[in-house]
Amino acid sequence: MLTILDKYILKRYLATFAAMLLMFIPIGIIIDVSEKINFMIENKVPFLAIVIYYYHFTIYFANALFPIFLFLSIIWFTSKLANNTEIIAILSSGISFSRFLRPYFIGATIISIFVLLMGFYVVPVSSEGFNNFRYTYLRRDGKERMRGDNTDVYRQLNDKEFLYVSNFNPTSKMAFNFALEKFEKEKMVSKITASRIKYNEKDSTYTLYDYTKRTVGKLGDKIEILPEKNVKFKFELEDLTPVVYIAETLRLDKLIDFIDKERKRGSSNINVYLVVFYKKFSIPVSAFILTIIAVAVSSMKRRGGMGMNLTIGIAVAFGFVFFDKIFGVLAEKSTFSPLVAVWFSNFVFGILAVYLLRNAKR
Template identity: 60%
Template structure:
C-alpha cells in the first residue's frame, strides 16, 4: 500500500474513532440527566447502572454506526479539500477511483467490525439494556400488557389470549385448541387465566371445555380449575425486542419457530435479521456519498459540506425508520423495508460519484 493509501486510511479510521469517543459520552450524559430521577426513585443498584450504560454504549453504537462514519468521512475529507490536498492528489495523475480506494478499504474494515458487533455483541447488550429499562425506567410497567396473542405452540395445539398483564401473570379471554390431524378434538375457554407460580400451573376462571369424540360433544364446566398446560408463560407474553437479544444463528432458529407458531411479530423479527446484513452495506454507500459530497472545495467551506451531509443523513434515517415501522406493524415486506433505503441511496451514491469524477 502506498503513502497516499496509508495517509487517507489512517485519517479515515482515526476520525471515526474520535467521532465515537466524542458522541458516546455526550449520549450517556444526556440519557443520565434524563433518567437519573427514575433511577434514584427505583433504587437501581450502582453496579447495574454501570452495566446498563456499558450496554447502552454498545446498543446505540450499533444503531448509529453508519451515521457516525458518514459524518467523520465528511469531516476529514472536507479538511483535505479545504487544504487543497485532494487537488494535489488528482493533479499528480491519481484518478478519482484510485483516490477512493483507501476509503473502500477503510469501509471494509469498519463494515467487518459492524457485522461482528451486530451479529454477536449487540444482542447481548440489547438484552441487558432492555431489561434494565423495563425494570427501572419504564413509566408504565405496572400496566404493561400484551394484546391479541395467538400462538401455535406445537403441531397440534393453539392458544389465544386477548390481553396478558405480566405484572400479575394473568390474562383475559383465554382459548386453547387441540387438533389431531385436521380434526378438532377439544377446545377450552376461560374468562381469565392466571399463572400460579407456587403450583407451576395455570388457574382458569369460568372454565369450559368442549370435547368431540365420534361425533359426540361433551361439555365440562367449572368456576375454577387448576391445570398443567403444555406451554410456557413466555408464550403468553412474547417480548417485542426478543429478536434483538439473539445472535444470528439463534435468531434464525427463533424466527423459524415463531413462524410455525403463527406469531404476529414475524415482520419485526425479519427486520432485525435483515438489518444485520444491510448495515454493513450502508457503510460502503454512505462512505461513497460522503467522499463525493465533501471532496469538492466549496465557498462555505467545511460547514457547507457538513450541512449537506447532515441533511442526507437525516433523510436516510427518515426512510429507514418509516419503512422499518411499516414492516413491523403491517404486512409490508421486510425485505423491501430494510433494503429500499440502501437501494435509493446506492443510486444517489453512483450519481454523486460520477459527478465528482467529472
C-alpha cells in the same frame, strides 16, 4: 500493498470515526441519565446495575446510530482534506479519483465486518441487558414507564391455540393477565386464564395464580378454579416475550432457528422477525454506500467550507435513517415485503451514490 497515501487516509478514516463515537456517546448517556434519574432514585436502582446498563446502552446506542456517526466522520475529515487543498494535490499527481477512493473502501470494509460481527453476537446481548433494565427498574406506580415495548403480547402457537399476556417481566420470568384459548373448527373448546404466570426453571413448569379453566361442553361448561396451580405447557418462555424483544436479543443462529419455527407455526408476526434479521446484513452494507456519498459530497472545496458540507451531510444522513425507519415500520405493520423494506434505503441511496460519484470524478 498499502501505500503511504492509503495509510494516511485510512488512519484518518478510522480515527475520526472513533472520535465521533467517543464524542456523541457521552452526550447520549447524559441525555438518557437526565430522563431516567428520577425513576432510578424512586426505585433505588443499585449502582452496579446502572453501570452495567450504560455499558449495554453504549453498544445499543452506537449500533442504532452507526450510519450517522460514520457518515459525519467521513464528511468531517474529507472536508478538511479538501479545504487544505490536499485532495487537489493528490489528484494532480496523477492519481485517479477511483484510486483515491481505495483507502475509503478498505476502511468501510473493516467497519462493515466489525458491525456485522457485533450485530450477530454482541448487540443481541446488549439489547437484552438494555431492555431488562428498563422493564425491571423504570417503573412508575407499579406500571412500566415505557409501555408498548413489552405489553399486549399476542401469539398464535399453532392452528388451534392462541396465547395472550398483558405484559412480561424478563428478569422475574413472570407475565400478567395470561390467557390461553384452544379452538376446534373455529369454535372455542377451552380457555385458561390467570392473573399471573411464572416460569419455573427447575422443572420447566409454569405456576398460574388465580387459575381458571373453562371447558366448553355441549350440555354445559365445566369450570375449574384454583388459587394456584402448576402446569406444564407445550409453549416456551420466549412465547411470552414481546415480539421485538425476542428478535433483538437472539444471536444469528438462534434467530434463524426461531424464524423457521415461527414460519411453521404460521405466526402473524413473522415480518417483525424478518426485519431484524435482514437489518443485520443491510446496515453493514450501508457503510459502503454512505462512504461513497460522503466522499463525493465533501471532496470538493465549497464557498461555505466545511459547514456547508456538514449541512448537506446531516441532511443526507437523516434522510437515510428516516427512510430506513419508515419502511421498517411499514413492513412490521403491514404485508409489505420485509426484504424490500429493509433494503429500500440502500437501493435508493446506492443510486444517489453512483450519481454523485460520477459527478465528483468530473
